[in-house]
C-alpha cells in the first residue's frame with residue numbers, strides 16, 4: 001500500500017511541469033482586451049454587456065448547496081455538526097452572538113449588514129473586503145476610512161456609489177481586464193515579505209487576487225487600519241510571534257475572555273496563508289486552478305468559471321485536469337477522508353480549549369496566585385489561536401492537511417498545559433476536581449442545548465463560573 005502511494009506521488013511529481021503548462025493555458029488572454037470601460041468602474045452591470053458569459057457565471061454565486069463539510073447554505077457555525085462550543089470560546093466577544101458559515105460572493109453585502117456582530121460602534125474597516133466601492137473610498141477618505149462609523153458614514157457612502165458585493169473591479173482592471181490588486185494592505189504585507197506584487201506572474205496573480213480578502217488580519221492599534229500580520233511568515237506560529245511583538249505597539253488582543261480573562265486573538269479565515277504553506281501551492285497550483293475551473297458554455301466557448309464554490313461539486317474540471325490518472329470518485333473519497341480526520345482533531349482541540357477557560361475561571365474565583373493564573377492564560381491564548389487558525393480556515397483541512405494537523409496537535413498540548421497548571425493549583429486550594437469537571441459538562445450542555453443561537457453565550461457563565469467581565473466587546 002505504502003509503495004503504491006509512493007509510485008503515485010512520484011508519478012505526479014514527474015508530471016508537475018506538464019500540469020503547470022496544461023493547466024495554465026488560457027482560451028483568452030486578457031492582455032489584448034480593450035473594454036472601453038472607465039478605469040474607475042465598480043459596477044458589475046457595466047461589465048455585463050461586454051462579458052455576458054462571465055456575468056452569467058458570476059450570478060451562479062447566488063446558488064446555495066452544501067457539501068459534507070463545506071458549502072454555501074446560510075447556516076450557523078454553532079450548529080451541532082459544526083462547532084457548537086464557539087459561544088463559549090468567544091465569550092465576551094461579538095462572535096459569540098452570531099457567526100455563520102460563509103457563502104457565495106454575491107451575498108457579502110447582505111450578510112455584513114445583517115450580522116448581529118455589527119453594532120453602532122462598528123467601523124469602516126469591516127467594509128474593506130465586502131464592497132467594490134471600498135478601494136475607492138480608501139483613496140477618497142484616506143486613513144479616516146478605517147475609523148469612520150460603519151452604519152452612519154461608510155454604508156451610505158458605498159451605497160451612493162452604485163457598488164456590488166465582491167465584483168469584477170475587485171480583481172480586474174476595468175480598462176483591459178488584467179488581474180490587479182485593489183486592497184492596499186495586501187501590497188504592504190507582501191512587501192514586508194520581500195515580494196513586489198507589481199512584478200507578480202500571471203499564475204501568482206491567480207492566487208493573489210484571492211489573498212486580498214481570504215486572509216488573517218487585525219485592526220492596528222490607534223489607526224484601526226486593516227493589517228495582515230505576515231512579517232514573520234504565513235504559519236500560525238509565525239503570526240503568533242508577530243502578535244506577541246505587536247503588544248509593544250499597543251495591540252494586546254481582540255477581546256478579553258469573560259471566563260478566563262485571557263487576552264484572546266480571534267483568527268480570521270487564513271485560507272491564503274494556510275494554502276500557501278500546503279502541497280498544492282508548493283507545486284505551483286493557484287486558487288483559480290481549483291476554484292475557477294474551465295466551464296464550457298453552450299456555444300462551445302470555454303471560460304474560467306466565476307462561480308467560486310466548493311470544487312467537490314466540479315471534480316472533473318477542477319481536479320481531473322491535473323489528476324487525470326485518478327478516478328474522481330476515489331479522489332473525492334480521499335478528500336472527505338482528509339477532512340474527517342481533520343474535523344475529529346478540530347473537535348478535540350476545541351473541547352480542550354473550552355475546558356481550559358473553565359479551569360482558569362476557577363483559579364481566579366478561588367484566589368490562586370496571579371502569576372500562576374497568567375501562565376495558564378498564556379497557554380490558553382496560544383492554544384486557542386492555533387485551534388482558531390484552523391477553525392476559521394474554510395477548507396476543513398484540505399488546503400494544507402499536514403499543517404492543519406500540526407496546529408491542532410500543538411493547540412491541544414498548550415490547552416492541556418493550561419489545565420495542568422490549573423489543576424495543580426486548584427488541588428492545593430482543596431477544590432474538588434471531579435465536581436469542577438461535572439460543572440464544566442453541565443455548562444457546555446446548557447450552551448449546546450439552547451436553541452436560540454443569539455442566546456447560547458449567556459449559558460456559558462453561571463453561579464459556579466461567574467463572568468469576569470459582563471460586557472461583550474463589539475467588533476471595532
Ligand code: HEC
Nearest residue numbers: 067070071210214271272275280286287290310312394395
Ligand atoms: C487543489 C485545489 C484547491 C486549491 C488550489 C484551493 N482550494 Fe480552496 N478548497 C478546495 C477544496 C477541495 C475545498 C473543500 C470544499 C468542501 O469541503 O466542500 C476548498 C474549500 C475552500 C473554501 C470554502 C468553500 C466552501 O464551500 O465552504 C474557500 C473559501 C476556499 N477553498 C478558498 C481558497 C483560496 C482563497 C485558495 C487560494 C489561496 C484556494 N481555496 C485554493 C480546493 C482547493
Ligand code: HEC
Nearest residue numbers: 028044047051054055058166167168171206209288303304
Ligand atoms: C475574485 C476575483 C475575480 C472577480 C471578482 C472577477 N474575476 Fe474575472 N477572472 C479572475 C481570474 C483569476 C481570471 C483568470 C485570469 C487568468 O487566468 O489570466 C479571470 C478571468 C476573466 C476573464 C478572461 C477570460 C477567462 O474566462 O479566463 C474575463 C473576461 C473575466 N474574468 C471577466 C470578469 C467579469 C465580467 C467579472 C464580474 C462579473 C469578473 N471577471 C469578476 C478573477 C476574478
Ligand code: HEC
Nearest residue numbers: 071072102103104107108111129209210213287291308309
Ligand atoms: C474583495 C474580497 C474578496 C475577494 C477578492 C475574494 N473573495 Fe472569496 N469571499 C469573500 C467574502 C466576503 C466571502 C463570504 C461572503 C458571505 O458569506 O456573505 C467569500 C466567499 C468565498 C467562497 C465561499 C463560497 C461558499 O459557497 O461558501 C469561496 C469558495 C471563495 N470566496 C473563493 C474565492 C477565490 C478563489 C477568490 C480569488 C479568485 C476569492 N474568493 C476572492 C471575499 C472575497
Ligand code: HEC
Nearest residue numbers: 012016019023279280283285289290311318319322334335
Ligand atoms: C494545477 C494542477 C492541480 C490541480 C488543479 C489539482 N491538483 Fe492535486 N496535486 C497536484 C500536484 C502537483 C500534487 C503533488 C503535490 C506534492 O505531492 O508535492 C497534488 C497532490 C494532491 C493530493 C495529495 C497531497 C495531499 O494534499 O494530501 C491530493 C489529495 C490532491 N492533490 C487532491 C486534489 C483535488 C481534490 C483537486 C481538486 C479540488 C486537486 N488536487 C486539484 C496538482 C493539482
